[in-house]
Amino acid sequence: LDFLNIQKLNEGDGLFSWMALNDNKAGMEGINREKINKIILEASKGSKFYENELKKEQQVNQRIEKMMLQKAQITEQQFRKAEGQVEKLTADLERGRDLGRVVVHVDMDAFYAAVEMRDCPELKDKPLGVGSWRLLSTSNYHARKFGVRAAMPTFIAKKLCPNLIIVPLNFDKYRATSAEVREIFAEYDPNFLPMSLDEAYLDITDHVMHRQSWPESMRTYYLHSGYDQARQRPEEQPDADLSLDLFEDSPSASPSVSGPAGAVVFGTCAEEAVREMRFRIEQKTMLTASAGIAPNMMLAKVCSDKNKPNGQYRIPAERQAVMDFVKNLPIRKVPGIGKVTEKMLSALGIKTCAELHQKGALLSLLFSETSFHHFLQISLGLGSTHINRDGERKSMSTERTFAEMSSVEEQFRLCRELCGDLANDLQKEGLKGRTVTVKLKNVNFEVKTRALTLSSVVSTEEEIFAAAKDLLKAEIDHMSPQPLKLRLMGVRVSGFVSGDEKKSLQKSIISFFQSGRLESGETSQHSGAEELPLLQLAGFQKDPGVSSLDVCPVKQEVSKQEAGQSEQQSFFQKAHVRRLRLQAEQQESPGPSDQYFTCPVCFQKQEGMDLGKFNQHVDECLTSVYTASWEQDVSSCPAQGDYIRTEEGLHHRQLQVTNVDVTEPKIGNGILHTSMGHSSIFAAHTMPGLMSQTSEGCEEKTSRNSSDLHKVHYCDGGHQRTSSSDSKFGGVYSVEPEGPGPGCPALICPICNVQQDTSDLAIFNRHVDICLNQGVLQEIGQEFMFLSVKSPAVPGRFSFTFVYLLNLAPSFHSNIIA
DNA sequence: GGGGGAAGGATTC
DNA sequence: TCACGGAATCCTTCCCCC
Structure with missing residues (x-):
């Protein structure tokens, strides 16, 4: 909390200094600090919040004690060595010092409050707080004189200033005003970096350079010349003095050169350019801005x-000027140094940046390398000279504070709601992430975060909630039998798939389906599928029909078997991680050819275009991996037989059957016994021409259920698959009989639907491979389903689970079966 | 020992 | 009015796995 940031009053005044008002902000000079701090402390004392602050301060004190113990153990030799290293690093940093850029940090003054005052002039001379009745977002300068400032709870603000007027937040208005300001920023630096609605960094190096040759007319502005008349309300007249009244040093009030009839001519240097920018902002929005101009972002921020x-x-832009500025700069003024760091450094006798440099050797021995480097850079007045606007978002979250909540039902309901909100936000930006974090703050203000990294990316409410509810449940269970008393809950998704990774993933899947068929740079039209990890598609995808409180059915079953042991670290997750790593490597060092297959099991790139070899590889992988992973799972599975076939054409209907129990499965139940021993029923209702290998004794039945119609070939023969080596990617959908068997008909290609005049699987596969590569592009995008059969939870009974696949090519489909 | 994940903390607006 | 936000990022520490 910003307003509580430390402001040392006296040495050793303990919590008083910890809780005291941070008057480190503009507009707080000359206030009665002692009186204000007394009011704040009295208002806070005894509250849960206060108690938590006390605890936090004690923790910091412990950190300091530990640090001081470490300090006491430093030997002379260590210190000398550290001094040498600091010297060397300082020299390195000096060599890299760049004074060539003109960086500007612009910050609107008391932005929200200023907007409210502009739009309601009667507030102009009154103390104003903008925010809710719980917490203020900001205050105007009149209120700051009473000690009222940003992030202060309203009840305390009211104690400090009983006449304080509270105005609710109006973000639409602030956004609109911010957009007006940004239009001006863009004229000075098209690549400016907005940090929030009210501040931004600009690199005006180029602008200043061009400006040198500009005629005076290009640097001349008129009072209210840029003011948007349409924005004025009827009762409002342009009031040139509005802001000038507030601040004497208005750029409007002190133009460099005054021209006739209110014309203001600005000079050509950087300072004049910034003055001009501020003038234009004021003319356009009637709001004032402050700015800092320096060779880097850190200094510009401090300057503003x-x-x-x-x-x-x-x-x-001179080294000596920078060093002079930094010399007496209090470290707390530096962005990134908050009250904890300040307190720790203060314990070492460091209050200014000069002291920060003097104690460099000590800091290198007591802090991490990252922290120490940061401190050293600050002490030399160094900062980023490149304004990077392309930083990718790392996470997205939503959280809510509320009155005490102890009901489990309410907590789960809220959790779902938050997941829904977050899902909407994620989808707006087209983001999917792998890590779901739940944040919980109990009524004692203690914050806990619990995270889960999944094997696949998530973005929908159901997907996020599936993970979030488990995390929440774990916390509820942990507290049991005591209720979990919450005051805040939040959900975050992070670990987004980066642009490169998306491309890589897409490329892999595309090549997986249709090696050599897609031109470089061409993308799939089916945006959903290409981003889904293969194994998620292969059964880890949540069924949309499953109750919201259920996670992915397959995963859930597995975790049940593991008696609470997380399956997250299972083969699937590891494989996923491995795949990402391998794909990243592939991205970094593309092979001689872009045409390759990626094995869906080991995710290794398989060179060459030989489907036969590739099939063989996949089979071997499946044998080795699944034999190990699923041995227990499938050992009791007696299923065998054939797959289900539809004679209907392509369509997108979904079967409404889940968790079908089949008692005493027998041959002919429509179960495909695969090479991995993992049985599947294949409801091929969207696969054109998927034909079973019928055999003697097969009977053809038409199976009807409430939602779909399928003609099913039931086989009653001894078509038990015994070897995994026959499972063929992209080719065989049928079950290989132990022997050709008398009367066993020829194989039918599932792609062209033409009976093949052979019983030789190798020949048949070759044919299907050729077919696949011809038809695969057209086939992509067709939705289909298959059934995955888990090992029986109850002996003699099977639990069937539907898994749905979207936008996938039939070749992939066949692979799933394999 | 390194890398990654989880958890917690610091910091900013 | 009896009360202290929300969102995002980065860093550190601990732990586990390879």
């Missing part, structure tokens, strides 16, 4: 605060 409000400050 220097003459706030409505001022600007520049550090010349």
Whole structure:
């Protein structure tokens, strides 16, 4: 909490300093700090919040104690060595110092409050807080004189300033105003970096360079010349003095050169450019901005605060000027140094940046390398000189604070709601992530986060909730029999699939389906499937029909068997991780040819275009992996037989059957016994021409259920598959009989639907392979289903689970069966 | 020992 | 009015697995 940030009053005043008002902000000078801190402390004392703050402070104190013990153990030799290293690193950093950029940080003054005052002039001279009745987002400068500031609870603000007016937040208005300001920013740096609605970094190096040759007319602006008249309300007249009243140093009030009739001419240097920018912002929005101009982002940020409000400050692009500026700069002014770091450094006698540099050797021995490097850079006045606007988002979250909540039902309901909100946000940006984190804050303000990294990316409410509810449940169980008393819940999704990874994944899957058929750069039209990891598609995809409280059915069954042991670390997850790694490697070092297959089991790239060899590889992989992974799972599975065949054409109907129990499965139940011993029923209702290998004794039945019609070939023969080596990717859908068997008809290609005049599987496979490569592009996008049969939960009974696949090619389908 | 995940914390607006 | 946010990022520590 910003308002609680440390402000040392006296040495050793303990919590008082920890809880005291942070008057490190503009507009707080000359206030009665002592009186304000007393009010804050009295208002906070005894509350749960206060107690938690006390605990946190004690934790920091312990960290400091530990650090001091470490410090006491440092030997002279270690210290000397560290000094040498610091010296060397300092020299390295100096060599890399770049003073060539002109970086500007612009910050709107008390932005939300200023917008409210602009739109309601009667608020102009009154203390104003913007926010809710719980917490203020910001305050105007009148309120700041009372000690009221951003992130302060409203009841405390009211104690400090009983006449405080509270105005609710109106983000639409702030966004609209922010857009107006950003239009101006873009004219000075098209690649400016917005940090929030009210601040941004700009690199105006190029602008200043071009500006040198600009005629005066291009640097001349008129009072209210850019003001958007249409934006004025009828009762409002343009009031040139509105902001000028507030701040004497308005850019409008002190133009570099005053032209006739309110014309203002600005100069050509960086400072003049920034003054001009601020002038234009004020003319356009009637709001003032402050700015800092420096050779890097860190310094520019500190500078923008220097003459706030409505001022600007520049550090010349000279090493000595930078060092002079930094010398007496309190470390707390540096972005990134908060109250904890300040307290820790203060314990080492470091309060300014000069001291930070003097104690460099000590810091290198007490802090991590990352922290130490950061400190050293600060102490030298170094910062980023490149404004990177292309940083990819790392996570997305939503959280909510509420009155005490102890009911489990309510907690799960809220959790689902949050997952829904988050899913909407994710989908708006087209994001899918692998890690789901639940954040919980109990009524004692203790925060816990619990995370789960999944084998596949998630983005929908159901998917996120499937993970989030498990995490929540674990916490509820952990507290049991005590109720989990919450005051905040949040859900976050992170671990997004990066652009490169998406491309790689897409490429792999495409090549998996249709090696050599897609031109480079061409993308699939079916946006859903290409981003789904293969194993998710192969049975780990949640059935949309499953109750919201159920996770992926297959996964759930497995975890039941493991008696609570997480299956997250199972073969599937490891394989997924391995796949991502391998694909990343493939991306980094593409092979001689772009045409290859990726094995769906080991995810190794398989060179060459020989489907036969590839099939053989997949079979071997399946044998080795599944024999190990599923041995127990399938050992009791007696299923064998044939697959189900539909004679209907392509369509997208979904079977409404889940968890079908089959008592005493017999040969002919429509179960495909696969090479991995993992039996599947194949409801091929969208596969054209998927034909079974019928055999003597087979009877053909038409199976009807409530939603679908299938003609099913039931086989009653001894077609038990005994060897895995016959499972053929992209080819065989049929079950190989132990022997050709008398009267066994020829194989029918599932692609062209033409009977093949051979009983030789190798020849048949070759034919199907050829067919596949011809038809695969057209086939992509067709939805189909298959049934996965898990090992019997009850001996003699089978539990069938539907798994649905979207937008996949038949070749993939066949592979799933394999 | 390195890498990755989980959890917690610090920091910013 | 009896009360202290929400979102995002980065860092550290611990632990497990390879």
